[in-house]
Amino acid sequence: MLELRFVRENLELVREKSLLRGVDPQLIDRFAEIDKRRLSRLAETEALKNKRNTASKTIAGLKKSGKHDEAEPMIAEMKQVSERIKEIDTELAEIEEALGDVILSIPNLCDESVPQGQDEEDNLEIKRWGEIPSFSFEPKTHWEVGEDLGILDFETAARLAGARFSLLRGFGARLSRALVNFFIDLHTQRHGYTEVLPPFMVNSKAMTGTGQLPKFKEDLFKIEDWDLWLIPTAEVPVTNIFAGETVDEAELPIKYTAYTPCFRSEAGSYGKDTRGLIRQHQFEKVELVKFAHPNESWNELESLLADAEEVLQLLELPYRVITLCSGDLGFSAAKTYDIEVWLPGQNTYREISSCSNFLDFQARRAGIRYRPKGEKKSRLVHTLNGSGLAVGRTLLAILENYQQPDGSVEVPKVLKPYFESRF
Numbered sequence: 001m002l003e004l005r006f007v008r009e010n011l012e013l014v015r016e017k018s019l020l021r022g023v024d025p026q027l028i029d030r031f032a033e034i035d036k037r038r039l040s041r042l043a044e045t046e047a048l049k050n051k052r053n054t055a056s057k058t059i060a061g062l063k064k065s066g067k068h069d070e071a072e073p074m075i076a077e078m079k080q081v082s083e084r085i086k087e088i089d090t091e092l093a094e095i096e097e098a099l100g101d102v103i104l105s106i107p108n109l110c111d112e113s114v115p116q117g118q119d120e121e122d123n124l125e126i127k128r129w130g131e132i133p134s135f136s137f138e139p140k141t142h143w144e145v146g147e148d149l150g151i152l153d154f155e156t157a158a159r160l161a162g163a164r165f166s167l168l169r170g171f172g173a174r175l176s177r178a179l180v181n182f183f184i185d186l187h188t189q190r191h192g193y194t195e196v197l198p199p200f201m202v203n204s205k206a207m208t209g210t211g212q213l214p215k216f217k218e219d220l221f222k223i224e225d226w227d228l229w230l231i232p233t234a235e236v237p238v239t240n241i242f243a244g245e246t247v248d249e250a251e252l253p254i255k256y257t258a259y260t261p262c263f264r265s266e267a268g269s270y271g272k273d274t275r276g277l278i279r280q281h282q283f284e285k286v287e288l289v290k291f292a293h294p295n296e297s298w299n300e301l302e303s304l305l306a307d308a309e310e311v312l313q314l315l316e317l318p319y320r321v322i323t324l325c326s327g328d329l330g331f332s333a334a335k336t337y338d339i340e341v342w343l344p345g346q347n348t349y350r351e352i353s354s355c356s357n358f359l360d361f362q363a364r365r366a367g368i369r370y371r372p373k374g375e376k377k378s379r380l381v382h383t384l385n386g387s388g389l390a391v392g393r394t395l396l397a398i399l400e401n402y403q404q405p406d407g408s409v410e411v412p413k414v415l416k417p418y419f420e421s422r423f
Helices: 004-009 011-020 025-064 068-105 142-149 154-161 171-189 204-210 235-242 297-315 361-366 391-401 413-419
Strands: 124-129 246-248 254-263 282-292 319-323 335-343 348-357 369-371 382-390
Touching (some): 004 011, 004 025, 004 068, 025 068, 142 171, 142 391, 171 254, 171 282, 171 297, 171 382, 171 391, 171 413, 204 235, 235 254, 235 282, 235 382, 282 297, 297 319, 297 335, 297 348, 297 382, 297 391, 348 391, 361 382
Parallel strands (some): 246 369
Antiparallel strands (some): 124 319, 282 382, 319 335, 335 348, 348 382
16 A cells, blocks of 8 residues: 555645546545544644643642642543543544545556556557467367367366356366476576465455455455455465565565465456456466565566566467556556467467566555664565466467367477376
8 A cells, every 4th residue: 555644745646646547536535535634633632632731730730739629620621621532532543444444445656667548458568579370270269179179178167166167177187287387397496486385265464465455355255254265366375474574685585486276256357258268266377476675676577577478488479568558557566567478269469477566565555574784674675476377378378379280289398398207
């Protein structure tokens, strides 16, 4: 979240930046209104407490000199003052709660390098890699390839759990497992990340720390009668590893990677991308999370992007990189690069990875700090996140890009060692 004082002192800047992101300006107006009430009540209670303190000294002096009759009216008046202070304290608690709700709903400010725009049509393409494959036949979509090979079964998954679930069989399941191992091995052995295996459920505090709550409650799956939520991404538990803690400056950057299933309700997206493995309620990702020094977070974003890109380069899958515009930017991000892989069966690029710099937005919510060498006061770290990559979307990209005339699918060279027998 943004710092309360920063929002108060830069109200018009926050309003302007929020408008670029499609935020209702009434949210900023509400902040200003509640904050004004809060400051007014704080000033009032401070004045009343000073008055009570001064009167208490006067009353004590009158009593000491035996002037009890003169003290009585002041004592009665101070009782009323004390009652008023209690009333204000109760009101302030309500105001603080309301202000907290508003500040948690204001998105991060987009960086100056982010292009202005309303939606994905205004995103800026910055590079392409690889040659788009040509086929001697009409390429199929991944769901056609998968169903023809008997490795993708949406019908059975629907009987088990409903729409937007999938069941992988045989080669499909093995390919998925090979991709996970390949991703983890690459990021740990070549890119310097430490592998972690976090819980797949987290509490409300953790969801709030990374920005999923309260704004995106409808996109989440809640465990009934428990303060637990199914994670929408490994970003949530991994970022919260250091929630409420202070790390040493020398430890930065801290780089974690984690494989987890992810769960999203996809509220509001019905009718969009319902075929195949694009928008599933359950999917798998290998996530990359960084805790960086504020002076280095932009460099870390570029290296994060490079780490995710190398996965596709090694798989020889053509892709492009785009910078998200202000209106398409995620709630917590100051800047995001999306990597979109080419899908010949659909004749288009589709998102397969997002790499974001959140600056200190998540760290302030979660209380993640570092202590500079030689200083007593700690400071907020910067957090970054990237998927490297979405397993299901990588699998479908392989099915479409590596399909053969006879209907089979070739295994990318870099994955072949993961298909060798290990028994």
